[in-house]
Amino acid sequence: MNLRVEGVSFRYPSGVLALDGIDLAIPSGQLLAILGENGAGKTTLVKLFNGLLRPSQGKVYIGDWDSAEHTTAALARRVGFLFQNPDDQLFERTLAREVGYGPRNLGASEAEVKRRVARALKLVGLHDMAEAHPYDLPQPQRKLLALAATIAMDTPILVLDEPTIGQDEVGRGAISRILTDLHRMGRTLIMISHDMDFCAEHAQRMLVMLNGKIHVEGTTEDVMGQTKKLDEAEVAPPQLVRLAQALKMPGTPLTVDDFVDEYKQWRKKKKSK
Amino acid sequence: MIELKKFSYWYPGTEQPALDRVSLSIAEGEFIGIVGANGAGKSTLCYALSGFVPHFYNGETEGQHTFNGQDMASLDLGQLAGQVGLVFQNPFNQISGARFTVREEIAFGLENLGLPQSEMRARIDEALELVNIQDLAERSPFSVSGGQQQRIAIASILAMQPRVLVLDEPTSQLDPDGTRDMFTALNKLVSTRKITVILAEHKLEWLATFCDRVIALGGGKLRAEGSPQAVLSSEQMLRLGVGRTQYSEAAARLLRTKQLPVTLEQAKKALK
Numbered sequence: 001m002n003l004r005v006e007g008v009s010f011r012y013p014s015g016v017l018a019l020d021g022i023d024l025a026i027p028s029g030q031l032l033a034i035l036g037e038n039g040a041g042k043t044t045l046v047k048l049f050n051g052l053l054r055p056s057q058g059k060v061y062i063g064d065w066d067s068a069e070h071t072t073a074a075l076a077r078r079v080g081f082l083f084q085n086p087d088d089q090l091f092e093r094t095l096a097r098e099v100g101y102g103p104r105n106l107g108a109s110e111a112e113v114k115r116r117v118a119r120a121l122k123l124v125g126l127h128d129m130a131e132a133h134p135y136d137l138p139q140p141q142r143k144l145l146a147l148a149a150t151i152a153m154d155t156p157i158l159v160l161d162e163p164t165i166g167q168d169e170v171g172r173g174a175i176s177r178i179l180t181d182l183h184r185m186g187r188t189l190i191m192i193s194h195d196m197d198f199c200a201e202h203a204q205r206m207l208v209m210l211n212g213k214i215h216v217e218g219t220t221e222d223v224m225g226q227t228k229k230l231d232e233a234e235v236a237p238p239q240l241v242r243l244a245q246a247l248k249m250p251g252t253p254l255t256v257d258d259f260v261d262e263y264k265q266w267r268k269k270k271k272s273k
Numbered sequence: 274m275i276e277l278k279k280f281s282y283w284y285p286g287t288e289q290p291a292l293d294r295v296s297l298s299i300a301e302g303e304f305i306g307i308v309g310a311n312g313a314g315k316s317t318l319c320y321a322l323s324g325f326v327p328h329f330y331n332g333e334t335e336g337q338h339t340f341n342g343q344d345m346a347s348l349d350l351g352q353l354a355g356q357v358g359l360v361f362q363n364p365f366n367q368i369s370g371a372r373f374t375v376r377e378e379i380a381f382g383l384e385n386l387g388l389p390q391s392e393m394r395a396r397i398d399e400a401l402e403l404v405n406i407q408d409l410a411e412r413s414p415f416s417v418s419g420g421q422q423q424r425i426a427i428a429s430i431l432a433m434q435p436r437v438l439v440l441d442e443p444t445s446q447l448d449p450d451g452t453r454d455m456f457t458a459l460n461k462l463v464s465t466r467k468i469t470v471i472l473a474e475h476k477l478e479w480l481a482t483f484c485d486r487v488i489a490l491g492g493g494k495l496r497a498e499g500s501p502q503a504v505l506s507s508e509q510m511l512r513l514g515v516g517r518t519q520y521s522e523a524a525a526r527l528l529r530t531k532q533l534p535v536t537l538e539q540a541k542k543a544l545k
Contacts, residue, residue, distance in 0.1 A: 038448045168310040169516030239519040246541045259523045
């Protein structure tokens with residue numbers, strides 16, 4: 001499902017203008033990363049997608065719905081939301097009940113709830129702990145649980161706020177696999193993250209925000225190559241891009257494989273000169 | 274300064290030790306990084322090094338555990354609190370909730386030390402500046418972002434001017450800029466005041482840039498210890514679930530070298 005934002009501004013009651021004239025189109029099935037320093041407007045923007053906030057000006061379309069004509073509860077059927085802090089969204093007694101809460105609330109049959117719970121817990125690797133209490137899990141696993149609960153809603157669009165925060169290498173690997181699976185299933189994925197190495201590896205497109213505006217937008221490779229624009233937004237490119245730049249290598253390698261290939265070619269060319 | 278000898282610790286009611294015969298010696302003025310997968314024992318080691326184990330967390334211990342040569346368990350908690358500060362992983366666990374403004378929140382610990390007002394004011398201003406949140410001084414600690422709360426929690430401990438500062442993933446909520454500020458501030462404390470800084474952290478590039486020494490944990494055991502480059506570039510980091518920087522990963526595919534680069538500068542030098 002696609003998503004469109006037209007001429008949107010948002011002002012908090014305190015008077016702070018958090019979003020200033022945003023136009024954006026996210027096609028169905030895209031994996032988009034939203035970047036920018038703290039306070040740039042990233043979280044405010046995505047909260048408009050499921051009606052947690054409503055624009056002060058402009059329109060947000062979720063598929064063929066004008067979001068202004070739908071309640072937050074209705075929008076939750078189209079846009080799933082993983083909060084930055086998992087404890088903002090966990091409240092049930094067991095993992096299975098937690099993950100089943102959303103689908104049950106949407107009126108899914110018990111058999112359907114069971115099926116979705118099993119699938120979502122399996123996807124995040126917590127299926128062996130279905131009857132455990134959510135707060136018996138350490139925080140990084142609670143984040144995976146919150147992700148399972150979001151997935152079980154079966155929404156065509158998912159917003160993930162800082163999915164890799166506090167995760168070790170194993171957790172990042174799990175989140176990487178989950179995102180790849182969801183992407184393959186055709187979900188539209190929007191991720192806010194400061195984890196540049198992770199974004200560079202997974203996102204198809206990137207959007208960098210600065211002071212409530214879209215500062216630069218494009219394919220991941222294109223955006224990561226725009227050093228000056230990234231500097232202005234205080235966004236550091238991922239490690240491999242920085243290394244390529246430091247070596248004065250051409251190109252914008254986003255993965256280790258890319259880097260190794262481009263490095264070898266560059267050395268070969270240098271030698272033959 | 275802090276010494277563990279074959280130190281083991283069990284949380285109440287558990288059979289598996291959270292720390293398993295760990296031997297470790299930390300000198301004054303060192304900047305030490307702790308790495309490990311989630312559940313490897315990083316937080317528990319932070320609690321042990323700051324005296325929260327055994328003073329706050331009950332449970333069983335074995336082996337030696339000393340601070341300046343004195344048995345940690347026998348030390349007076351009030352005295353220890355003046356010397357060692359611990360910043361918790363989750364700022365919610367740290368902020369008292371009993372105060373209305375950030376300034377008052379930071380004053381909370383100082384009031385308990387019985388300092389004169391002028392001294393308290395000076396310390397609060399300095400702590401706010403160190404973590405770059407002067408503009409939040411009059412805000413409520415609950416009206417700010419997670420990253421800002423993390424800075425408030427750190428400022429509250431810094432104001433106490435401990436000789437040892439233990440931080441459990443202090444930059445988890447911070448953006449890259451905030452992370453850089455934090456590491457720079459900690460480095461300044463180590464170099465100008467000879468404070469000992471110990472931090473558990475997943476951000477390997479930053480640890481490699483600033484730390485004198487890195488300790489790697491796995492399953493509650495000490496698995497590796499040494500210079501950041503020696504420890505963080507080793508293949509063992511992959512088995513321990515710590516991972517390696519992308520500089521190390523790229524160089525591993527391109528170079529035959531004993532020690533892979535861990536930082537940008539090292540990688541640039543090695544691949545030039």
